[in-house]
Amino acid sequence: MKTSGLSLATLALALFLTGCQGETKSAVPASTVSLPAAPESDLSVLNATEVKDSESLPEVVLVSGRIDSGADAEVFQPGQMTFMMSQMPDASHADGDPDHADNCPFCAMSVARAPKVIVNFTDSSGTVRSGDPRTALGVKKGDAVLVEGKATFNPDLKVVEVQATAVYQHP
Numbered sequence: 001m002k003t004s005g006l007s008l009a010t011l012a013l014a015l016f017l018t019g020c021q022g023e024t025k026s027a028v029p030a031s032t033v034s035l036p037a038a039p040e041s042d043l044s045v046l047n048a049t050e051v052k053d054s055e056s057l058p059e060v061v062l063v064s065g066r067i068d069s070g071a072d073a074e075v076f077q078p079g080q081m082t083f084m085m086s087q088m089p090d091a092s093h094a095d096g097d098p099d100h101a102d103n104c105p106f107c108a109m110s111v112a113r114a115p116k117v118i119v120n121f122t123d124s125s126g127t128v129r130s131g132d133p134r135t136a137l138g139v140k141k142g143d144a145v146l147v148e149g150k151a152t153f154n155p156d157l158k159v160v161e162v163q164a165t166a167v168y169q170h171p
Contacts, residue, residue: 080130120162143169
């Protein structure tokens with residue numbers, strides 16, 4: 001079972017790295033937002049599994065996750081406003097214990113089986129913008145974030161793809 005999770009993560013990472021190597025000339029847009037907390041809104045907050053299982057999604061959602069590949073792989077695509085996220089463990093299952101997810105086999109299995117999320121900040125033509133989200137947006141590997149944008153599940157790649165417009169620190 002661990003091998004299949006690692007294989008899925010390896011496949012997702014390979015597709016992530018090969019699918020994002022085109023040249024981009026767009027700079028980071030002024031409309032791209034990085035705030036310490038999500039503003040109060042009526043946007044749906046979903047995790048990767050909820051996006052995957054949804055019959056229809058609102059035009060814009062907040063996708064919850066941790067900037068991480070779930071493996072020892074790079075999560076940022078050099079020169080591009082792109083990163084990979086893993087699903088956050090179910091907080092209601094943790095019963096307020098911040099270390100729960102590190103010690104619970106159920107949480108670990110649930111997160112490992114969840115689709116990975118590829119976050120792309122794109123221009124109006126759909127081209128991934130150039131830049132580095134670590135410096136442009138102040139994010140780093142391991143950050144728990146909410147990403148605002150249009151989310152879709154790609155069943156061929158078994159990943160959630162988000163055309164992002166903003167990123168916020170996860171509450």
